[in-house]
Amino acid sequence: MTVLLSQMAAPRLGYDLLDTPDSLHSISETALCARAKAMPSRLQAARGKKKGVETGYYHANAMALGNVAQQLEMDTGEPVLTVLFRDNDGTRSSPGSLWADKWQSMHDGFLRSGFEHGIPMLPKPKSEAWLLCGVAVGSPSCAALENISGNDDSPNSAKARLDAALGGHMSGDELAGWLMQHPLDADRASTMPSFKAFKDALEFALDCVLH
Numbered sequence: 001m002t003v004l005l006s007q008m009a010a011p012r013l014g015y016d017l018l019d020t021p022d023s024l025h026s027i028s029e030t031a032l033c034a035r036a037k038a039m040p041s042r043l044q045a046a047r048g049k050k051k052g053v054e055t056g057y058y059h060a061n062a063m064a065l066g067n068v069a070q071q072l073e074m075d076t077g078e079p080v081l082t083v084l085f086r087d088n089d090g091t092r093s094s095p096g097s098l099w100a101d102k103w104q105s106m107h108d109g110f111l112r113s114g115f116e117h118g119i120p121m122l123p124k125p126k127s128e129a130w131l132l133c134g135v136a137v138g139s140p141s142c143a144a145l146e147n148i149s150g151n152d153d154s155p156n157s158a159k160a161r162l163d164a165a166l167g168g169h170m171s172g173d174e175l176a177g178w179l180m181q182h183p184l185d186a187d188r189a190s191t192m193p194s195f196k197a198f199k200d201a202l203e204f205a206l207d208c209v210l211h
Contacts, residue, residue, distance in 0.1 A: 001085050001121060001127055002017075002018070002024070002026075002176070003018065003176045003179045003180055004130070004179060004184060005017070005083060005121075005202070006018045007179075007183050007184070008186060008199065008202060009081070009202065009206065012203075012206045012210060013206075013210075025072065027065065027068060029061075032061055032064050032065060033060075033061065033064075035064040035067070035068070036060035036061055036063065036064040037060075039060070039063065039064065039067075055101045055102050055104075055105040056105065058084075058086060058102050058105040058106045058109065058122075059105040059106065059108060059109040059112075060109065061084060061086070061106070061109065062084050062105070062106040062107070062108070062109025062110045062112075062113070062118060062120070063109040063110070063112055063113045064113075065082055065084050065110070065113075065115075065118065066082070066109065066110045066112075066113025066114065066115030066118050067113050067115070068082070069082035069115050069118065070113070070114060070115050079208075079209035080209070081117075081119065081202075081205050081206070081209060082110075082115065082118050082119065083118075083119040083121050083202075084106055084110075084118065084119070084120055084121060085121040085122075085127075086102075086106075086121070086122055087122075087123055087125070087126035087127060087150065088102060088122055088123060088124045088125050088126060088150060088194070089125060089126055089150045089151075099122065099124045099194060102122055103120050103122050103194075103197060106118075106120035106122065107120055107201075116208070117204060117205040117208040117209070118201075118205070119198065119201045119202050119205050120197070120198065120201055121198050122194060122197070122198070123194055123195070123198075124146045124150075124192070124193070124194035125146065125148065125149065125150025125158055126150045126158050126159070128158035128159050128161070128162040129142075129145040129146060129148065129150075129158045129192070129194075130145075130184070130189060130192070130194075130195055131162055131175065131179070131184075132145050132158065132161060132162050132165060133145055133184065133185075133188060133189045133192065133195070134179070134182055134183075134184045134185070134189070135162070135165040135166065135182075136165065140188065140191070141188075141191040142188060142189055142191050142192050142195075143191045143192055143193070145158075145192060146192050146193065146194060148161060166178070186199060
């Protein structure tokens, strides 16, 4: 997903983030969750108040990451783009509103932290569906890929379908290398609402930092 982000941002930035590794910072899910739990209780109390514990997790993660981004801007004196990547991991039986609720929780969490241009990256059902859009040929639309199962135990899951399309399982590093050689068609991928939401949020964030 870092490769995908770099490919999409490069035309606006004028350079490839992967060519300037010092410009990239990452925070593990474990470390980010620890930061979220360390937030004052008055902030934690609002997590998931309206949508439940599960979406509250996304809200808290976005708040914590927004705080990190603001501190980094203060420390470096440079504008920061920050992306919160999580898989939706939904199944076909998941409520239709679940993805939208999670995405909104991430968006609202960034705003509540005071960081107004955080970027939710929430593939539906998971990142393999986005990559499948780069493998699949013959159809101008990838929208149907959002309807496959995100449950890895399903025989027709997003992960299983990607493995089959690529001729075998690839590690994260191997997938990154594959994507470098086969850049995703962002316009075609934007037929998937979850990808378009990410693309639009990225464009907004780039507008904010490049004005």
